[in-house]
Structures are given as C-alpha cells and as structure tokens.
Amino acid sequence: MNDERTTKTISGMDSVDTTVLGADEIILNMGPQHPSTHGVLRVKLKLDGERVAGSECIIGYLHRGVEKIAEHRSYQQFAPYVDRMDYVAAVSNGLGYCEAVEKLLGTEAPPRARVVRTILTELQRIASHLLWLGTHALDIGALTPVFYCFREREEILKIFEKYCGARLTTHAFRIGGLQYETYDGFEEDTKRFCNDFAHKIDEYETLLTENRIWVGRTKGVGILNAADAIALGVTGPVLRASGVKWDLRKAQPYAAYDQYEFDIPTRETGDTYDRYVVRMEEMRQSRRICLQAVENIPTGPIMARIGKVLKPPPGEVYHSIEAPKGELGYYIVSDGTTQPYRVRVRPPSFINLQAFDKMAKGSLIADVVAIIGTIDIVLGEVDR
Amino acid sequence: MGHLIPPSIMPYVLPVLYAVVIVAVLPLLAGYIVLMERKVMADMQARLGPMRVGPHGLLQPIADAVKLLLKEDIIPDKADRLMFWFAPLVSVTMALLAYSALAIGPAFQIADLNIGLLFILAVSSLGIYGIVLGGWASNSHYSLLGALRSAAQLVSYETAAGLGLISVLLLAGSLSMKDIVQAQSDQGVWFGFSVPFGFFIYLVGSIAETNRAPCDLPEAESELVAGYMTEYSGFRWSLYFLAEYANMIIVAGIATTLFLGGWLRPGARYHEHIPGTGIEWLDALPALLTLGVALYSLKLAPQQPVKIQKIVMGLVAVLCLGIAGILAGALFAPAGVMQGIHGAFWFMAKVFAYIYAFLWIRFTFPRYRFDQLMRLGWRFLIPLALVNVIGVGVAIVLRQQFAWGPIVSLIPTTLATLGVAMLLAKDDAPVSEAQTADGE
Amino acid sequence: MQTLNQALFIFFAVLAVASAILMVTRRNIVHGAVFLITTLLSTAGIFLLLEAEFLFIVQVILYVGGIMVLFVFVIMLVNLDVSMRQVQFNRQWFVAGALALVLAAQFLFAIWAGRGALRLPAMADEISPKNTEAVADALFSHYMLPFEIASILLLVAMIGAVVMAKRRVG
C-alpha cells in the first residue's frame, strides 16, 4: 500500500510532520474505512492523549478522473457524469454544468425551464441538507433524526422520480433547458411537501436545537473565523456560519433566483452549532423559494433552440452556482469541437475540506467526527 | 425423591437449581432484550424493525445466536492470544456472577447474603478487566483507546452510583437485597419516592456503567469504530455483547430492588377484592395482562404470511396462555407460592420498565463527548450524591428527634438537593482556557 | 463441610502463592498484573473462609476493583515494549537472593521463637452473622479517631496525587 505516492495531501495551511512525535503522541488513522468519515476520506491524526495535535486529510480513494473523462465526451454526453460527483445533490451539479455550457454557447434556457430548474434545485438543497442533518446527528450519536430525515428526503426523491424517472443521479436537466415537461400534479406534490415540511423541520429542532448534549457537542467546536474562512476559500453554509453574507443566488443570480424573496441566514461564531443553525434555516428558506416558484410557473417552451450537435465557439467560461455545500464552479475551455478541451470543476466539499485542519487542531477525537460532519463533504465530489 | 438427597445437601438444592436456570436462560433473555431494543428503536424511528425471522422477528435472537456461534473466529496476528481468549470470559463470568445475590422475587435467589448489594457491586465492577484486557490484548489503537476510556468511565460512575445507593441504605439499614425490599414494604413507600435524587444519580450512573448511549463512548461507533471490541468477532464478540446486556439487567435489578420496591406489587395499600372471591383486583392483573397478550397473539397468528410463522405465533400464544395460567393458578396457591410467582412477575416487569427507559434515552439523545461525560460524573453527580447522602442523613435524624413522618422529613432534603443540583448544573459550563491555565 | 472448607483453604492458599510467584516471574507486565489480581482474589477467598464477609468484599472492591485498576492504567501509560526487552534479572540478582535468604531465615526464626503467641484464642462459637454491622460498631465506637484520621489521610493522598500528576502534565 504505497498510498503516500498515489494519493494527494490537502492538509491545511500548516501540515503536520507525522514522523516526529512527542512523548505522549500517537498517530491514529481515521479512515478510509471508518463509519463517520462519510465515504473514503482518510484523516491522519496526531494525538496527544485524546487531543488532536495535528491532522492531515488524505484523499483520492474515490478518484475516477471525471475531469479527464470530459475531454473525451461530447458536451451532452458528459452531463450525466457530473451527477456522480456530489451524488447526494445531483440536480444541483447538473444545473451548474448545463448553465456553464449554455453560457459557453451564448444561449439561455427559456423562463419556464429556469423556474422548474429552480424548484428542483431547491428541493435538492433540502434533500442534501436533510442527508447532512441525519448523518451529522448520527455521528454525534443521535440515532433517531436520521430516519426522520430520510422519511422527508424520500418525498423529495419521489418528486424527482416522477419527474425524470431517477431518484439519485437524476440527470434532470439538459443543456438548453429541460427534456421533460413537468408531470401532472407536480405543483401539488411540491406544495404538499413544502407545507408538511414546515412542521417536520420543527420536529428535528425539538430533538436537537436545545438539547443540552447536542449544544455541548457542537457549541465552540471547530471554530472557523471569517478571515480564515475567506483565506481558505471556504464557501456555502460553512462560510455563512462564520458571519460572511455571501450567497451566489443573491450575489450573481442564476436560474430564476432573482424573482424570489428569500433571506441568507448567517451566524457569527463559525462553530459547529452555528453551521447547524444556518443549514436548518436554509432549509426553511429553500422551502420558501419553492412555494413562491411553484405558485407561478410561466408557460412556454422548455428547451432553447440549440442544435443536436453542440459546437461551442472556441473560448472559455467559468460559471458557478450555490450548490447545497457551497460554490460549485465549472471552468470549461472549448476548442470549437464537439468535445470540451478541458473541464475543471471547483467542488465545494474539496475546498471546504481544507479548513478541516484549522478547525480540528486542539479539539478531541470526538470533535473530529463532528467537524467532518459539519463541513458536509461528499467524497465523490472531493475526489472526483 | 426427598430421601434420595442427604439432608446436609438439601438446603443447596434449590439455589443450585436457580443457578442452572439462570445460566441457561440469561443468554436467551439477553437475545430477546436485543430484539426488544430493535423493535422499540424501530417504533421510535418510524419503521418496523426485524420482521423476517419468525413472526414479527420473534426468532431473530436465535438466528443471530446461531450465526455468531458459527462465525469465523479471528485472532489478530499481533494480539496477545492468551489475554484475547481470557478477556471476554472475564466479562461474561463477572456479569453472570453478579446475579447470585439478586433477589428475583422473594423465592428466587441463589444466596441471600448479608453483604448482598456490595457483592453485586464488587463482582460487576470486576467486569472492567474483561474490557481493559480485551482492549489491550487486541493491540490496536481503537481497541486500547476504547478500553482506557471505558475503564475511566466505569470507575468514575461506579463512585457516583455507589454514593447514590448509600442514601437508600440509610433508610433500609441493611445490605441484604431481601431486607431492603422488606424495609420498603415496612415503611410503605418505595425508596425511589423517598430519595428521588438517589434514584436519579443511580439512573445516570447505571447508564454510564453499562456503556449505554448517551454514555456509550467506549464503543462510540462514530469515533472509535467499536472501541474495545473492534478486533473481536463472532462468538467472542457475542460474549462481550452478552456481558453488556447481562449487566443491563443487573443494574436494572439493583435499581428495581433499591428504588422501585423490588418484587412488591404497586398499590400495596389497595385491597379491593373481586366480588365474590378473596382475590384482590391488582393480584389478578398479571394474569389478565398475559392473557391479553396471549389473545392478541392468537389474533395475529392467522394474519402471518407463512404457515410456519402462523404456527410459531400460535406457540407464542400458547406460551403466554401457560404463563397466564400459572399466574392465575398462583392466586389459589398458598401465600408463599403466590408471593414467589407474582413477586417474580412484578420484579421482571419493573426490570423491563427500567430497561425500556434505557432504550428510550438511547434513541433520544446524542452522545456525550468524553470530557463532558467525565465532567458530568466528577463535577456534577459525585458532589450531588454527597450532598444527597448528607441530606438524607439529616432528614433521618430530624425524623428521629421530632418524630416527623418519613416523607415530610425528606421533602426539605430533596428540595435542598435540587437547589444544589441547579447550582452545579449552572457551574457545569465548559472551563475556558484561561481558567485552566490559572489552575496550573 | 469441614473437609470442604479445608479443601477450599488449601485451594485458595496454593492459588495465592502460585499466582504470586507467577506474577514476579512473568516478563509481560500485563500478565503479571493479572496474576496479582488472582492473588488478591484468593486472599479475598481466605477472608471469606474466616467469615470476614465485609473484609472479603473490601478486598475485592478496593484492591481488585480499585487499586489494580490504577496499576493497569499505569501499565498502559508506560511503553511496554521497552520494559519487555529489558533484562528481567540484573547482575545483582545473587546479592538480592542472599538478602532474601537472610530475611527468610529471620522470619523463620521469629516464627519459631514466638510460636507460643500464635495460638490465638479459640473463636467464639457464635460469630455475629452481621459482619458489616460488627465492623460499623467497632468503627464508630472504639475506632472513631482513626476513622476520622483516615479521612485526613485520604485528603493528603488526594492532594499529593493531583500535585504530582499536574506536574507531569504541566
């Protein structure tokens, strides 16, 4: 196992030299095969007793060369691949990719498509946050919320299934708009879900928000201040919990977000509890957006007029969206052929994971689990 | 039959018989507590739980046992083979041995020791070696960290729980399990009501001592994979598991005996008779309850999907009917027999209620962090327990001096302890770095 | 019954001595600790044979359940591999052996010289079955002062332990 050579290291700003150990220090490997590293992340911990003296994230156990694959596929052919990066938020991935290619082509999806995309993406955000909440709570030892979260997530997946036939890796959108018209009852389903969901989210909060143990486990754990967060390029709820009001849906609106009212929740401390609160509030806001959007879906075509064979003009484009986990950017270079010359993905989990060492230093082993959970990583996206 | 056994051995026949029964039944009971746990968990989490093996998963424990017995037996290369073999045995033996002084009803007890309670505490505290040695023998980081955590946690909460029990001993004046129950019968109140804080301290202490969530840090799966059991598999692993569940029954048994009136029937002062008979309503309750369960299973039986499951469900109904019959029959038996059988019923009912509380807590709360757990033990429970002991002591003296009623004298104590508890809880906030540095 | 008790006494005694010897000869310090536990438990068994129930339980709770846990912790804190590789008997073993022999001779002489005193008075026929209460009676009547002094001793131990450990941590 010579993974030192084959895997990349993305330790934080000051990486640990694990060869030099103090008298009371041990090296503990957490992962790649560990119940709470959310996949195949390997965290090498230098422990002083139970305190983390240094850490190193070793990644690459799920590397599939997604970016390289793009160079040998046509633009349309590559779209399903992006679903498999952040596989718990496939719809968001697809949205980012489709919009990036559309930008490259100099076209735009029709209004109806944009609204439907917004609804589905916000539902996906709720689903992704629900999965995060369940697993994060499970990591911290609360066994029950995960089942409640999955119960609600199931409703969202049912909507996806009814819409495009797939539940997880949906490939819901096409470059230029949508392939499928919404099914009969789409609006009702979404509305029903959103109305029920309001109570459900209160239900989760009764289990956790004011629970003494939960607060004890999350407050003051894994603090990341705003300056560090910006320096490390952290985005999404993790950034907003540190007090930076930055959300691409407001900052550079895409899809149909400019039409809806919603708030960007922020917190001050930037600890695990704050990130929890921010995500909970984000679910409420997503619900709000969905309700607004579904009330008033414009009629009209769902597909822009683009040819069957896509040949974007030579050039490059960077387009990013606010995925559930943070800024998801696609940088695409076209050489005028049917296949992209280069695709580079800026995955939020990968960048956010950089902050791990900063957050974990000086905390306890148990906190490491909470911190991995709170960053909300998906290894499919980190490793690509 | 009587003349076959020499009279000198006669007094030992029944206790040894119980011993055999306990060793035979306990693993099965532990298996069914696991099933109960899974079913309760499923119910709280909006799902069904095991449904496949037997009707409603009723045969699941047996299937699990067979699987575990036949599983591959792995001893890691670097492990200390002798200790690896020895450690789970220590855990199980000590967990089983603790039953010897437990009084399951007035009739079922292996030995009524003068030091009964201390014997149980001492023996179950030895189970710690099974954990520490097992974790050490595995030669794995996770195992050893889990073992050390476990040991630190066990010893901390042993102190707290022990101090919690003292308050009951002040009232009972004996260490014998039978005498403690008798004292509750004589004083007409379960000690859990007289010293609620003693009960509370013991409840928390017993959760931590049995490594149950939210105090299951030694085997916190999200951090230490499986703690001291990481390297164990198959039957050895199931021995640890058995020990854990046996310990759960033990602490539930101690709590039942000391705080919940042991085998005493609830409503001891209620003596309404069923018209026309000499049987009290509450005495008839156990038989009626089991009869209800029997009828319910009989109703479920035809609804089972497969023929074999129908049969098994029918057998369950027959079993419950049999138990109901015994419980009903006991009503007409001599007083000793009746108390023995019904005492065992009430004792088990209370033990299961206590275990249910354990499960309920497990599925509701997140897990403590290790330092938080230690702080809870050392900075909250232990001082609270000391205050509680002193308070109960003062209350008893007041009662003796001023002839106050048993409850009246304990109310001010309980309120004072509550005050101290709130004060301590307030101070329970995490210590800042500056304070720690100051203390150095 | 007497034969049984006799047999049990011999069993516990042999077990105690044998595991004590094994304890000092084991190279693996954890095995040594396990044998020490066995010795202590056998001693507890002998207490039980002497009808000293409370003492029996104190032996189990304090020595086996308390002090040995401390020992095991200390063992786990030191690096075992180093001590395993160290030579178990160093070069002064013959000096130590000679000293041990002299000590043994002294003990034997003392026992032989004072053998008359070993004839303890016969035990009362009726021993109070409530052993714990007997201990309490003694503790709170004749031995009140030592009992209170014990708490001071515990206080000193507490402070000493913390001061030493804190220095180690700091």
Next chain:
Amino acid sequence: MRCSWVNVDPAMPSQYIPILIYALLAAAFPAVTLIVFKFIRPDMKPNGAKLEPYECGVPPEGNARGRYSVRFYMVAILFVIFDVETIFLFPWAIKYGQLGVYGLVTMLVFLGILLIGYVWLYRKGALDWV
C-alpha cells in the same frame, strides 16, 4: 478437623457454597461453548489482512501499546480515594438508624474533611478531563 498450628477454624458462611457452584457454572458456560463450537463451526484459516489490527483499512503506524494520556491515571487515583471513602460510608449507612445524631456528626466530620479536598480539586481543575 482443625488446622494444626494455628487455632483457627475455617468455615465459609454456608450461603456462599451455592455461589461457588454458580461461579463455576458461570465461568464454564462461555468457556465450554467457546471450545465446543471451535469443533462445530466450519474450519476456516483466516490469513493475510484479516489478521491485521483494524485501522480503517491502512496499516497502523507504530505500536498501539503505550503512550496514553496521563489523565487516565489521575482518574484512577481519584477513584481509589473516593472508593475508599464510599466503602467507609457503607457500614455507616446501614448502622445509621441506631447511631443517630452521633453518626451524623461523625460522618459530617469525615465527609467535611474530604469535601475540603474535593472543593480544592474542583477549583484546581483536577476534575476536568482536559
């Protein structure tokens, strides 16, 4: 039958005899099952990575033994002290009914002295894990 050289009559309280038998049973049950099933279960010879200690799928670094936090030692030593204290409380507790005010005062002095130590520990931060 008496021991010849010391005038002591060993006599285990009779309640302990069933416990002794039970102890043998309790120890024999897991051991016997373990040995019996060794012959019943299919004979598999685990090898290779199966015999490695688990460290999340990578070879562990360094020996697992040794080098653990000294705080475990602190907990253990404090435990021993409190354990001794608790043991003193047990005979006191069961005799308390007869001792009355005298017993209360005795124990208040005893616990008082220890409480001073406890408060000292509390303020010194020795009771904190980290």
